[in-house]
Amino acid sequence: MHAPRVIAVVGAGLMGHGIAQAFAEAGWVVRVTDADPAVRDTVHARIARNLEEAGGSPPDVLARVDVAATLADTVGDADLVIESVFEDVGLKQSLLVELAGLAPAGAILASNTSVIPISRLGERLVEEDRGRLLGTHWWNPPHLMPLVEVVRTADTRQDVVEAVVALLRDVGKEPVVVHKDVTGFIGNRLNQAMWREALALIDAGVCDAATIDTVVKSSFGLRLPVLGPMENADLIGLDLTRSLHALLFPDLDRSTAPSPVLDAAIARGATGMKAGAGLRRWTGAEAEAVRRRLDAHLRRLNAER
Numbered sequence: 675m676h677a678p679r680v681i682a683v684v685g686a687g688l689m690g691h692g693i694a695q696a697f698a699e700a701g702w703v704v705r706v707t708d709a710d711p712a713v714r715d716t717v718h719a720r721i722a723r724n725l726e727e728a729g730g731s732p733p734d735v736l737a738r739v740d741v742a743a744t745l746a747d748t749v750g751d752a753d754l755v756i757e758s759v760f761e762d763v764g765l766k767q768s769l770l771v772e773l774a775g776l777a778p779a780g781a782i783l784a785s786n787t788s789v790i791p792i793s794r795l796g797e798r799l800v801e802e803d804r805g806r807l808l809g810t811h812w813w814n815p816p817h818l819m820p821l822v823e824v825v826r827t828a829d830t831r832q833d834v835v836e837a838v839v840a841l842l843r844d845v846g847k848e849p850v851v852v853h854k855d856v857t858g859f860i861g862n863r864l865n866q867a868m869w870r871e872a873l874a875l876i877d878a879g880v881c882d883a884a885t886i887d888t889v890v891k892s893s894f895g896l897r898l899p900v901l902g903p904m905e906n907a908d909l910i911g912l913d914l915t916r917s918l919h920a921l922l923f924p925d926l927d928r929s930t931a932p933s934p935v936l937d938a939a940i941a942r943g944a945t946g947m948k949a950g951a952g953l954r955r956w957t958g959a960e961a962e963a964v965r966r967r968l969d970a971h972l973r974r975l976n977a978e979r
């Protein structure tokens with residue numbers, strides 16, 4: 675399989691425009707589309723803003739981002755098609771069938787789903803097309819987060835996995851292969867396991883949401899960029915790790931449903947920064963400051979990598 679040269683991104687929202695930017699910044703031609711014309715119209719402006727904040731040069735990069743109005747114009751000459759539309763199983767399933775018909779027969783098909791097993795999204799594809807389907811799970815913001823989880827199904831061809839891993843390395847990303855198509859892949863399973871416990875602690879009255887953030891940001895969060903949890907287990911010793919688990923695991927939250935803390939907040943309209951309140955109150959300026967603080971932090975860390 676030859677190296678993908680033309681990249682198509684379908685769905686240009688929060689993730690899609692950043693994925694397009696990552697390829698364009700690395701010199702690839704990217705064709706982008708979105709079902710919503712208002713989203714298509716702002717793709718260049720949103721990428722330009724990201725680049726300006728990073729002190730980059732928008733004209734070069736933007737010239738490589740081609741915004742198209744139709745799916746056919748977006749994927750017709752693509753080597754790799756990444757769908758990044760709403761997290762909706764039926765929508766993604768039917769879109770993938772359409773993309774398989776419109777893209778060249780040799781093009782690789784990828785989904786940016788956060789948690790849905792890729793084989794489920796490929797259920798309506800013919801066997802040959804299931805062989806060229808995999809997951810590329812990018813992290814937000816995609817132009818700044820190095821990791822991309824490359825999720826293979828039982829049907830994904832080995833040469834397809836290898837071509838995508840090589841491409842992602844070429845664009846400066848850090849791909850990892852997820853060898854079993856489990857719900858949530860690796861990163862979201864780890865991340866959401868912590869969120870479940872955090873919400874359970876709030877629900878039990880142990881602490882409030884702000885305290886959770888202080889604990890994480892001022893303790894193990896500081897170590898994480900240089901010491902992964904498995905390295906940490908070896909550092910403290912697996913015998914001590916085992917003793918901690920024997921004492922602690924029986925007491926950890928094992929809910930299989932979303933937290934009642936979320937249900938209560940959502941019921942009163944507190945859905946997060948977009949609503950001005952979530953687990954705490956947010957002004958528009960405070961929410962924007964969080965985004966800028968995160969981007970600046972990631973740019974600093976990336977410069978050191």
Ligand SMILES: NC(=O)c1ccc[n+]([C@@H]2O[C@H](COP(=O)([O-])OP(=O)(O)OC[C@H]3O[C@@H](n4cnc5c(N)ncnc54)[C@H](O)[C@@H]3O)[C@@H](O)[C@H]2O)c1
Pocket residue numbers: 684685686687688689690707708709710713758759760761762765769786787788789811812813814
């Ligand atoms: N937001 C995150 O942090 C994050 C992280 C990793 C992965 N993801 C995944 O990425 C995908 C996109 O998420 P997002 O946060 O960018 O959502 P978003 O709502 O910002 O963007 C989705 C876009 O898809 C477009 N769309 C919907 N149906 C379409 C169609 N048929 N054809 C073309 N465009 C269509 C919408 O108009 C919208 O602009 C989801 O699968 C999500 O789970 C999100």
